[in-house]
Amino acid sequence: MPLSATMVGALLGLGTQMYSNALRKLPYMRHPWEHLLGMGLGVVAANQMVKWEAKSNEDLDKLLEKSRLANERRYFDEDED
Numbered sequence: 001m002p003l004s005a006t007m008v009g010a011l012l013g014l015g016t017q018m019y020s021n022a023l024r025k026l027p028y029m030r031h032p033w034e035h036l037l038g039m040g041l042g043v044v045a046a047n048q049m050v051k052w053e054a055k056s057n058e059d060l061d062k063l064l065e066k067s068r069l070a071n072e073r074r075y076f077d078e079d080e081d
Helices: 002-023 032-080
Strands: none
Touching (some): 002 032
């Protein structure tokens, strides 16, 4: 998964820079360092998105478990009173 996120981020950064140059009717590879910078930022953004998704899934699982336990206490432990 990290390799695919890295590739997607790199292609997103490169594509964004090339699209920007195309809109301004400049040569595609006008400043190659801008392409490298865009690819680096895209890689970081894509990898952070993968980490954020995994963390949010863990948090959601914890909240669902807490909610399930609260509902069980509310509806099933009531009979003991």
